[in-house]
Amino acid sequence: MTSPVDTTVDTPDWRALPTRGQRAEARLAAFWRFISRVALGVGILVALWGGAIALFDVPIFVAPGPLDTWQAFVEQGDRLFGALGFTLTGVAIGLALAVAIALSLGVIFTLSAPASRAFMPLVIGLRTVPVLAVAPLLIMIFGRGQGTTVATVVIVGFFPIMVNAMRGFRSVSPTVHELFHVAGATWWQLLIKARIPFALPFFFTGLRVATTSALLSAMLAEWLSGAPGIGRLIYDALGYRDMPLMFAAVALSMATAFTIFGLATALERRLAR
Amino acid sequence: MAERLRDRVSAVWPPTAALLGLFALLEIAVALGWTPITIPAPSAVAMEFGQSGADLAYHIVPSITATVAGLAIAATLAATLAGIGASWRRANGPVMTFGVLVDSTPLIAVAPILIVFVGGGMTLHIIVSATACFFPLLIGMSRGFRAVEATADELFHVLAASRWQRLVKLALPSALPYIFSGFKIAAPLAVLGTLIAEWMGAERGVGIMMIYAMFSFNAPQVWMTIVAVCLMAIGGYGAFALLERAYLRWAGLEEAPT
Structure with missing residues (x-):
């Protein structure tokens, strides 16, 4: 009454796994994406700020x-x-x-x-x-x-x-x-x-x-x-x-x-x- | 019933005894002249409540008003943003980023810019208070709005529930625990926001009373205002805790462990 036990272990194919270098590259890319997104946000904010100051002619004080x-x-x-x-x-x-x-x-x-x-x-x-x-x-x-x-x-x-x-x-x-x-x-x-x-x-x-x-x-x-x-x-x-x-x-x-x-x-x- | 009472008593007496012990120690230390003048005896602080209670009442009213208004504004804004984030998936990331930005901005740095534009009055207090308590409300609400279980949602769909029924019988009950815990964290923060704004300047307010007491080196009065602020914060927390308990009892649900 014993059913054959499935003995195959689910091993991932090691060739498909990312190497350390690839992983580091991915992390670096994510980092640069983050930096560029922050830079974009700050840039928009500064542009809005400068535009508002110039548009409404706000005095410097x-x-x-x-x-x-x-x-x-x-x-x-x-x-x-x-x-x-x-x-x-x-x-x-x-x-x-x-x-x-x-x-x-x-x-x-x-x-x-x-x-x-x-x-x-x-x-x-x-x-x-x-x-x-x-x-x-x-x-x-x-x-x-x-x-x-x-x-x-x-x-x-x-x-x-x-x-x-x-x-x-x-x-x-x-x-x-x-x-x-x-x-x-x-x-x-x-x-x-x-x-x-x-x-x-x-x-x-x-x-x-x-x-x-x-x-x-x-x-x-x-x-x-x-x-x-x-x-x-x-x-x-x-x-x-x-x-x-x-x-x-x-x-x-x-x-x-x-x-x-x-x-x-x-x-x-x-x-x- | 008796057992529950006994449990409660045995949980309550050690902290109470510790607190009374600390008070007694402080009282003795002050009587023996060990403490600097800035640390008055607890009895002196209690007496101060009797002496300048009328002043305190005069100053605390606008503080409470600003706190409640700030909390209400922050809650409205958080509900709107969390609603947008929950119903339109792509907006969720920016909404959360905005929340984190608001949360990690040092209030003290932005307040002077606000002073330039709105002045140092009640408006400033309300805005700072709302900013201080915005983030936990946003987190609580956006968690709450998506807390509906998928299986329950499908069940409602299969039973052809109307939109209203879904909202009242499904979305609200699963969202409320998160919303309540958001409010319980936010209420003390709103009090703190009001206090910080009032430190910067106010005609009436506990914060300005505290600053005046500090400048005139009136130690018992400083302590009294601090205790008053703490009571305000605990009151805010307690109000939402009671509301939560009332709701749970009304809905016939188990009391959530705090």
Whole structure:
């Protein structure tokens, strides 16, 4: 009564598979397609902007055209990039601190059930709250310098990283857990060899979310505190009605934000696999 | 029933105890003079609510108005765009790109340009609030609009359901969970958007009250406004959570785990 078992394994023909070179070429082509599409979008936007300025004859102290903005960008490039560098330094320090704090707390909460039961609902509840609202308070505490920027980035970046890392630590599948238990692994081995590898994709998601909101929060903190970053520069330029400089700073910060967003998303996609 | 209550109590008491413990610790630290002047005792913040409650009420009304208006505008726009994306497949990519662009644009950078064109009043607050909460609404709605199962769709087709029946009995029930979760994320973001816009300048608003308190170094008042903003955000989240629960109960569906 045994039916003949089909023993042929479905092997793909290796000659039909793309080689590494072909795959790299395809990826490169996709990259150039993406770049050209972005360039086209920016080009259309700039053309519309210049056209509108020229058509309605908008004076330069209301809104400058693309050419004036570019001129300001070239003339005051040092100032713009100096301010941007200041902001990005704050963002980087803040994110590093946020990762350190979030991961250590995440490990503690994962290992200790009572701590998790007592504090996790509070952490989850704080997630619905707009944490950026504490920026004025941080200015009062940390003064008007880089400290406020760092503290704001830490507070904003902490929650997504920690919540995602916790979810990752918990995502160890029960069979793996049992295997480790049967093999007599210590909690340390379980953490290093199972929990952390399982948590990595979640962790990168958290990091992406944190990174994209970090620039906005840093600029906001600078603008309120008066630290010499790009957020302050935009408002100083607005105050002096130096519109070309303001538009250049806005364009630079938007480009930075999109770059960071794109890099973080791409990094997440590569590392989370 | 009693068991459910016991479950709920055992889930609620540890965080409550932790929170009360933190408050007590802070209270003691302040009484012993360990904390800087910028961190007042929780009781001082509570007293501040009593003292300047009238001021707060005066300032919070336009904030709530701007938040609700911003949320409504963003929801309308998101529904339109998601509708276009769902019914015309080729538009979906550009719609999503637009959403991501809006989402990753630093609000603080665009706001000054808006100030130049619309001024620093209520219009600005509403626009910034709408921009801040647009993306989760767009995601929720476009997911919801295409959440109809293919088999259910075919069944409705076979049974010759009218367009109206399809909308009310098929599309809406499968879309609503996504839409509700979009709103639950968007409501706190709308509050944040209003707050940021008000920081830039307003005649009345919680944000400007916070800034004045910061400049006059009135720590309890800064804390009070922060707590008020948090309550607004939680209120927005809670309103949509309650609405969702009411809908689920009305439709006789299982309560979704949050």
